[in-house]
């Protein structure tokens with residue numbers, strides 16, 4: 117078991133975003149998390165990665181409780197994530213973004229021009245894996261949105277995560293880059309990394325995920341193979357709102 121939540125809950129004012137979610141992520145698999153708009157998927161990610169604190173419930177990673185941990189400590193424990201709207205530093209170069217990702221507190225060091233050769237090598241390795249090594253010296257803001265997503269993904273791997281949470285990796289990305297992202301995720305998974313992917317593009321979910329959890333109103337309503345959940349009447353009901 118990689119990640120498990122037990123009775124996780126979070127409300128914002130009167131809105132219950134996550135409502136007693138007990139979820140188990142399969143180790144070594146590409147897990148999908150789907151559900152209609154507003155069903156609590158991003159809030160679930162934010163709870164798991166320590167960005168917000170739950171009102172109730174627990175988060176366990178590799179059997180250890182990480183509920184009250186800071187985002188930095190959680191990332192350091194091997195849990196990496198991307199954001200729905202890509203988070204990079206637009207005025208830094210691609211390589212600088214990679215080096216800053218290693219440890220945010222080293223920003224001053226980086227700006228002072230001091231670079232660790234081993235880290236630069238590792239950064240280049242990951243940029244190469246994502247197919248954007250030729251953009252090393254470009255300012256991140258000059259990259260296409262899809263390339264920025266690849267950069268964000270590359271930066272996560274500077275932290276050597278075991279579990280990677282992707283929030284809409286295909287969102288706003290052109291079809292050619294979507295294919296590349298899907299292939300990359302599959303390859304990285306074959307190398308032993310576990311994934312949890314929130315994605316609205318059903319072709320991507322069905323073509324990429326081994327196991328899918330469906331959220332509705334802040335909690336899972338069913339799970340299984342992509343084929344099983346696709347034909348489950350509860351899922352159709354949740355999406356159609358009937």
Ligand SMILES: Nc1ncnc2c1ncn2[C@@H]1O[C@H](COP(=O)(O)OP(=O)(O)OP(=O)(O)O)[C@@H](O)[C@H]1O
Pocket residue numbers: 128129131132133134151152153154155156157158159160
């Ligand atoms: N910071 C916040 N303040 C108030 N309400 C919030 C906040 N964050 C989320 N919500 C509400 O919580 C509910 C769940 O939102 P969340 O973004 O987690 O859903 P989602 O499944 O990720 O949606 P989408 O698929 O549209 O990204 C929604 O009703 C949303 O409006």
